Amino acid sequence: xxxxTHFLALSxxxxxxxxxxxxxxxxxxAVLASMQLALSAAVLNLAAYGFRLSDLQGQTFxxxxxxxxxxxxxxxxxxxxxxxxxxxxSEDAAAGGPRS
Amino acid sequence: MEQAVPILFYCLAVVTIAxxxxxxxxxxPARVAxxxxxxxxxxxxxxxxxxxxxxxxxQIIVGAAAVGLCVAVGRRSPTGVSSFIHGFAPLAxxxxxxxxxxxxxxLIFGVHAPGHGDGTALxxxxxxxxxxVPAVVGxxxTAFLLPFxxxxxxxxxxxxxxxxxxLGPAEESTGEGGAEA
Numbered sequence: 001x002x003x004x005t006h007f008l009a010l011s012x013x014x015x016x017x018x019x020x021x022x023x024x025x026x027x028x029x030a031v032l033a034s035m036q037l038a039l040s041a042a043v044l045n046l047a048a049y050g051f052r053l054s055d056l057q058g059q060t061f062x063x064x065x066x067x068x069x070x071x072x073x074x075x076x077x078x079x080x081x082x083x084x085x086x087x088x089x090s091e092d093a094a095a096g097g098p099r100s
Numbered sequence: 101m102e103q104a105v106p107i108l109f110y111c112l113a114v115v116t117i118a119x120x121x122x123x124x125x126x127x128x129p130a131r132v133a134x135x136x137x138x139x140x141x142x143x144x145x146x147x148x149x150x151x152x153x154x155x156x157x158x159q160i161i162v163g164a165a166a167v168g169l170c171v172a173v174g175r176r177s178p179t180g181v182s183s184f185i186h187g188f189a190p191l192a193x194x195x196x197x198x199x200x201x202x203x204x205x206x207l208i209f210g211v212h213a214p215g216h217g218d219g220t221a222l223x224x225x226x227x228x229x230x231x232x233v234p235a236v237v238g239x240x241x242t243a244f245l246l247p248f249x250x251x252x253x254x255x256x257x258x259x260x261x262x263x264x265x266x267l268g269p270a271e272e273s274t275g276e277g278g279a280e281a
Binding site: 001002006007010013014017018020021024025027029030033034036037040043044047048050051056057059060061062063064066067068069070071074075077078079081082085 | 105106109113116117120121123124126127129132133135136139140143146147149150151152154155158159162165235236239240243244247248251252254255258259261262263264265266
């Protein structure tokens with residue numbers, strides 16, 4: 001029988017992986033993905049305990065967390081691409097003109 | 101059918117952990133995105149096992165939107181991120197199929213998960229055994245109205261900001277390439 005403890009253990013592992021990724025990785029996209037892992041752990045926990053306590057508030061709050069995750073993902077992705085553009089522009093300026 | 105739920109849980113847990121480790125160790129951005137997609141798909145199926153239909157629906161929408169956003173932004177992005185997009189474009193189809201497949205499996209088993217229809221989770225919603233989406237939406241527009249309104253107002257602001265960062269101010273106004281960031 002799968003209970004809330006199983007889901008708690010899984011979300012704990014997922015949260016640890018996310019935290020490790022945030023601390024260990026230097027790539028912006030990898031850090032962003034690690035943050036998403038940690039958010040997924042929270043969503044999993046909210047769903048599992050909402051089910052256990054027969055309370056829909058956990059699920060509803062998880063939907064809000066999911067929407068906040070979308071904002072984080074969109075902004076992070078834009079920042080990453082903007083950073084790459086800035087880096088390329090500075091490299092072009094250093095080289096004396098645009099690359100072919 | 102109830103005997104299949106633990107097996108499915110452990111399979112999905114393995115996929116989730118493997119995806120998490122993939123995010124941690126992958127060097128290629130496309131592989132990181134693929135690993136994250138696997139985790140999101142597996143989590144979608146796992147929340148379905150807990151009868152969280154509304155939440156799973158949200159996860160599927162978010163996953164599909166994320167894939168669409170990556171492809172849409174990548175097509176208009178400068179060459180600096182082309183390697184990421186070129187790795188991601190064929191992957192997008194596989195990810196969408198994986199999402200659809202896993203969500204379908206989760207739906208099939210989630211409907212028969214223990215607790216569904218026997219006094220917990222779903223039957224508390226006006227005694228309806230088929231889903232809890234209306235109840236969750238009802239809660240969003242009553243108890244969770246303020247946080248949800250804040251988040252919903254933030255999403256378009258984030259999309260506009262990200263678009264501006266990706267295209268650059270001059271390129272966005274003229275619709276032509278070659279603008280500086």
